[in-house]
Amino acid sequence: MHTKEIIHSYQVRYISDKDLSLYASLSIGFEVHKVFDVAGTTLENVSLIERVLETPWYKDYDSNYGEGPLFWGENWSLKNWKILIAYKGDETCGGCVLAFDTDGVNMLEGRKDLAVLWDIRVQPHCRRSGIGKLLFDEAVKLAESKGCLELKVETQNINYSACRFYESQGCQLSEFNRGAYKDYPDEVQLIWRKQL
Numbered sequence: 001m002h003t004k005e006i007i008h009s010y011q012v013r014y015i016s017d018k019d020l021s022l023y024a025s026l027s028i029g030f031e032v033h034k035v036f037d038v039a040g041t042t043l044e045n046v047s048l049i050e051r052v053l054e055t056p057w058y059k060d061y062d063s064n065y066g067e068g069p070l071f072w073g074e075n076w077s078l079k080n081w082k083i084l085i086a087y088k089g090d091e092t093c094g095g096c097v098l099a100f101d102t103d104g105v106n107m108l109e110g111r112k113d114l115a116v117l118w119d120i121r122v123q124p125h126c127r128r129s130g131i132g133k134l135l136f137d138e139a140v141k142l143a144e145s146k147g148c149l150e151l152k153v154e155t156q157n158i159n160y161s162a163c164r165f166y167e168s169q170g171c172q173l174s175e176f177n178r179g180a181y182k183d184y185p186d187e188v189q190l191i192w193r194k195q196l
């Protein structure tokens with residue numbers, strides 16, 4: 001008798017902003033075991049230099065009061081936002097959120113031809129299996145279908161995986177800002193862009 005191999009495939013589906021609690025159930029936390037030191041003063045001479053930490057620590061953006069998915073609707077109109085969830089069968093493995101043309105979202109620069117990848121997260125046990133790429137590809141397709149010329153995303157130098165991930169998806173570093181976060185003076189804001 002032959003054993004039939006079950007190949008799990010992932011599916012991406014859109015959910016409504018009314019279902020952000022589902023999105024919030026996905027973990028955005030990660031262990032900071034490696035960081036990028038940002039050397040240089042301009043984009044022309046900047047370099048990101050990997051450094052392994054002696055003492056890893058844990059970062060969870062959602063733990064900052066008022067900043068997780070459940071608060072987005074209080075701060076912005078989500079009318080033009082798109083929320084994607086990656087499933088393996090019934091299991092939610094990851095998700096991403098794209099913001100388009102929304103007043104008050106400074107990252108959008110008042111442009112209608114720019115999309116912001118507002119959030120992307122993959123469940124810790126599912127990371128490094130291509131789900132992030134699947135979501136990112138879908139986000140790119142969506143942004144292109146809306147006539148956007150660029151996709152923009154923010155991360156920090158302490159998020160090694162995200163930096164490597166955005167780089168692997170064809171994003172380029174377009175800004176770095178030391179001192180951008182008053183509560184996290186040691187973190188450097190990194191803005192990445194992908195031309196569509």
Ligand SMILES: CC(C)(COP(=O)(O)OP(=O)(O)OC[C@H]1O[C@@H](n2cnc3c(N)ncnc32)[C@H](O)[C@@H]1OP(=O)(O)O)[C@@H](O)C(=O)NCCC(=O)NCCS
Pocket residue numbers: 027028029030119120121122123126127128129130131132133134154155156159160161162164165166168
């Ligand atoms: C960033 C994140 C979404 C990536 O998702 P993922 O499903 O693990 O990514 P993928 O498996 O699709 O990786 C695609 C490529 O990105 C790069 N990459 C992703 N994670 C990496 C890591 N930890 N180290 C080095 N490269 C990495 C690799 O090139 C990888 O390709 P490979 O596995 O064939 O080498 C995931 O790490 C995550 O959820 N992190 C916590 C939440 C977070 O920080 N979100 C971003 C906030 S700005």
